Amino acid sequence: MQSLSIDRKLSNLPLAITMGEPGGINSEIFLKAINEINKINHFIICDPSWIEKSIKFFNKKISINILDQNLNTKENYINVMPTKRNVIFKLGKPNKRNNRAIIESIDKAVYLAKNKKVSGIVTLPIYKKNLIEDGFKFPGHTEYLSYKDKSDSLMVLMNKKLKVATVTTHIPISKVSKSLNKSLIIKKINILHESLIKDFKINYPKIAISSLNPHAGEEGRIGREEIEIIIPALKYLRRNNINVIGPLPADTLFNKDNLEEYDARLCMFHDQALIPIKTLDFFNGVNFTSGLSFIRTSPDHGTAFNISGKNIANPNSLISSIKQAKIIAKNRQSYG
Template sequence: MTAPLILTSGEPAGVAPEITAAAWRALRAEPTAAFALLGDAAYWQARNPGLAIAEIASPAEAQAVFPTALPVLHRPLATHPQPGSIASDTAPQVIAAIDEAVAMAFSGAISGIVTNPIQKEALYGAGFRHQGHTDYLAHLSARHGKPVQEVMMLVAEDLRAIPVTVHIPLKDVPSKLTREAILAQARVTAKDLTRYFGIAHPRLAFTGLNPHAGENGAMGREEIDVIRPALDTLRADGFNIIGPLSADTAFHAEARAAYDAILCMYHDQALIPVKTLDFHGGINVSLGLPFIRTSPDHGTALGIAGKGVANPKSLIAAIRLAAQMHRAAT
């Protein structure tokens, strides 16, 4: 049997328990999408009365259980928080679940990791010092002896978008946007589009930083001094490169048909079109890691936790995509 995916608990006080239950119900008839939850079985049961749960001792048991019950590797929480109310003493266990999932991936016990959303502010008191999942997973990879260049890719329908700079103030983007960063992100993206998505010669598009891609220096020189030289290097190395494009014309359907992924110069340039195209179904994919990792492209949604209205579409899509990526790579 194929090793299952592992699903981390994320912030337990958020919507993770209810979207996890909904994802299992939607996918239990799909053996290729089998997953096990790394979390507190009793808490997930309390948040989902009537949910069929089966505690398992190892990921290897998940496949047999999955059609009839949600497989759970039981990791009890220090306390069971009320939906929407973060309990700080659960933070170490949220971090520990990510650590354990990565260790399982390195051991070969699982086929990939799907992470439920975390509340970063709740984790800082427990020693978490990272911008989010993506760079923390890169940190753990280095700890396991595999230093990486991580890339955050957002997927919505036929759009794959990569922000070259991520969680930094907009005023800092010009100084952080370097030729080296563009080259590194592009090379990782092209490699993993081939490995995990079966695209032999990926077409990579790039936005400019400034309106109208700078209009030949009339509205900024970043395209001339940084972006174009990087793209020229990539072309010389044999990559299929498009751009730099004016960002306001780069995301409509006809434009998207011309590329396999688009690298954007800052966070919102990539995230706005993704969330506009499929707000409830977007997926976060970490490229460049020595294991597969996907995640729903939304937060913990504390304001609606426990109300039965959370949309599980993004988590379901993230699980299916992780399974597809595993099949493509094997």
């Protein structure tokens, strides 16, 4: 793509929404979200025919505005930045022939974000299995965006009650212990600490750190990762004025009586973090990638092929993701 010439304050720029997997619920939740997000300047990067067919399929009454590089969006329209590659429209089933358009949509959004032409990006869910079988070398959006941005990132899940991050992301449980080390934990906590200040306007964050083993390892009797890795990392951070509490047993970290005690929590692996946050509020969860040079949020769910095309998908997680991206953009702008 050629360089664009847009120059506005970050929070006033439009949000770029990526297409994700066309065979899932993405077009349905996007169309359902329109009324809620209409006042938020945004556009979607996709094959226009996919949206046109989706509008007809779901019997919506709205027109499309095709964007050029000036990104002149129109209110009460679906603003579309076209992909060069076309999409095969078939709800309920993935098609590998759509993979290049899916990646093109993400890459365009990253380009616009890194060049400060959009306030951030919101990524609709992808079907990782198809992409990986087709040569995609990343287990998910988080890792791919970190690679594209050449930065260390952190997966943060949030809703109105919690912010939870993970040290490791999309790896097997059998590899979690060997993946943990002192420097990795320090790096992830530093990213989280800075993000809480810059992205959420929390001046003195208090972060709770989970253990890896049951009962925080029982002083080494049920594993030594706490003694040999986590505790040394936390001691180092405390010496550098980072307010970390732990390691705390994971089974009491999300007690309903202490939900407001910490500004954020850091877990050692994926399901430690996602089970409690999805249990508390499944439909309003937001996935935020902290540590990138640009803002990225995403709905906290997958492609849901089993309900695609049935007009029963809940758009709330997408709505929350779009609203949260704009809030973070305003916070970053005021932070400077």
